[in-house]
Amino acid sequence: MWEEFDITKLPYYDPKVDNKVALVTGGNSGIGYYTVLHLYLHGFKVYLGGRNSSRVNHAIKEIKKEAEIRLRKGQDEKPHDGLMIRKTGKLEYLHIDLTDLNSVEKAATKFTVQEDHLDVLINNAGVMAIPYELTKDNFEIQMQTNYVSHFLLTMRLLPLIKARKGRVITVSSLGHNLIFFNCNPGAQFNYWPSMFFMWCRYALAKTASIQFTKMLAIKNPDILCMSLHPGLVMNTNLFSYCTRLPFVGIFFWILFQFVGYFFGVSNEQGAISTLKCALSSDLSAETDNGAYFTTGGYPSKPSRVANSLDNAASTWIWTVHELRDRGHEI
Numbered sequence: 001m002w003e004e005f006d007i008t009k010l011p012y013y014d015p016k017v018d019n020k021v022a023l024v025t026g027g028n029s030g031i032g033y034y035t036v037l038h039l040y041l042h043g044f045k046v047y048l049g050g051r052n053s054s055r056v057n058h059a060i061k062e063i064k065k066e067a068e069i070r071l072r073k074g075q076d077e078k079p080h081d082g083l084m085i086r087k088t089g090k091l092e093y094l095h096i097d098l099t100d101l102n103s104v105e106k107a108a109t110k111f112t113v114q115e116d117h118l119d120v121l122i123n124n125a126g127v128m129a130i131p132y133e134l135t136k137d138n139f140e141i142q143m144q145t146n147y148v149s150h151f152l153l154t155m156r157l158l159p160l161i162k163a164r165k166g167r168v169i170t171v172s173s174l175g176h177n178l179i180f181f182n183c184n185p186g187a188q189f190n191y192w193p194s195m196f197f198m199w200c201r202y203a204l205a206k207t208a209s210i211q212f213t214k215m216l217a218i219k220n221p222d223i224l225c226m227s228l229h230p231g232l233v234m235n236t237n238l239f240s241y242c243t244r245l246p247f248v249g250i251f252f253w254i255l256f257q258f259v260g261y262f263f264g265v266s267n268e269q270g271a272i273s274t275l276k277c278a279l280s281s282d283l284s285a286e287t288d289n290g291a292y293f294t295t296g297g298y299p300s301k302p303s304r305v306a307n308s309l310d311n312a313a314s315t316w317i318w319t320v321h322e323l324r325d326r327g328h329e330i
């Protein structure tokens, strides 16, 4: 059992003085929602990267309301770090559809026009265990949403991240352990029974996310790159494909609730690992670059496959070639 970390101990910033900027993909629901809430409470201007304007704008309203309530109650309002009054940051919507590489390019360009630096990029958005489908860029949908598009987004924003020695945090999953032998990230796993192989496709994408972080750290020692498992957070929308299936959906729902009850954490607790990586001043590029964390922000070790630098290098080369073939030069 992990000991709950007090998020209010993480540094607060004055939006006017420090001008801290973060981008969180999938910031409108689940773990991303609470990640955005706390960055906002810590004085960040946060861009919520999302594909649906009404869902993101609704989340922005809710986060502002929630932040106001917490500030009124005095939570998250312990003045320290020289700040006498707690000041919230700002929230902005950035349109990005991760199933479309052109949308990723447009989002990166728009961000670059609006900001001259990025302190924290959080590659959080994801889909899990959904049927086999190819995106219009001809990638398997879980591979593109969870990994390839985040690779492209990170590479496009790298100059802004480097501008103030920022951080790149990529949300992976414990589920990556399902890939226990080295395989090409282009493997489609489009086999029967699809109910099993859809989990393998998720695991492959999350393995690639950890390998990407490791290579990014090696290639860019001046910025801090980390990946993590947020915890088992059973009440987010991530499980909705399985729980909405006719007939068997109810069994999935019961199974997930059971797992959540004994081993799970809340949506807000699921954001702790990300927030520690984003904000903790105990972490540095010199000592923690490429590291992997688990529930509650504890350092951990990913699978042998994900940890291998040879595999990470092959995944990197595969991604650069695949993107180049589709007209996106890295």
Ligand SMILES: NC(=O)c1ccc[n+]([C@@H]2O[C@H](COP(=O)([O-])OP(=O)(O)OC[C@H]3O[C@@H](n4cnc5c(N)ncnc54)[C@H](OP(=O)(O)O)[C@@H]3O)[C@@H](O)[C@H]2O)c1
Pocket (backbone or CB within 6 Å): 025, 026, 027, 028, 029, 030, 031, 032, 049, 050, 051, 052, 055, 096, 097, 098, 099, 124, 125, 126, 127, 128, 145, 146, 171, 172, 173, 174, 175, 229, 230, 231, 232, 233, 234, 236, 237, 238, 239
């Ligand atoms: N929950 C867990 O137990 C758990 C465990 C391990 C890892 N994770 C990882 O944690 C991250 C957050 O998951 P969550 O549990 O918070 O799930 P969630 O509530 O479903 O959040 C996923 C977010 O990703 C966004 N997204 C999905 N496809 C997208 C696309 N094509 N373009 C842009 N945004 C897209 C969703 O936007 P819409 O609202 O528009 O769909 C949503 O905001 C994921 O990477 C997941 O793999 C979760």
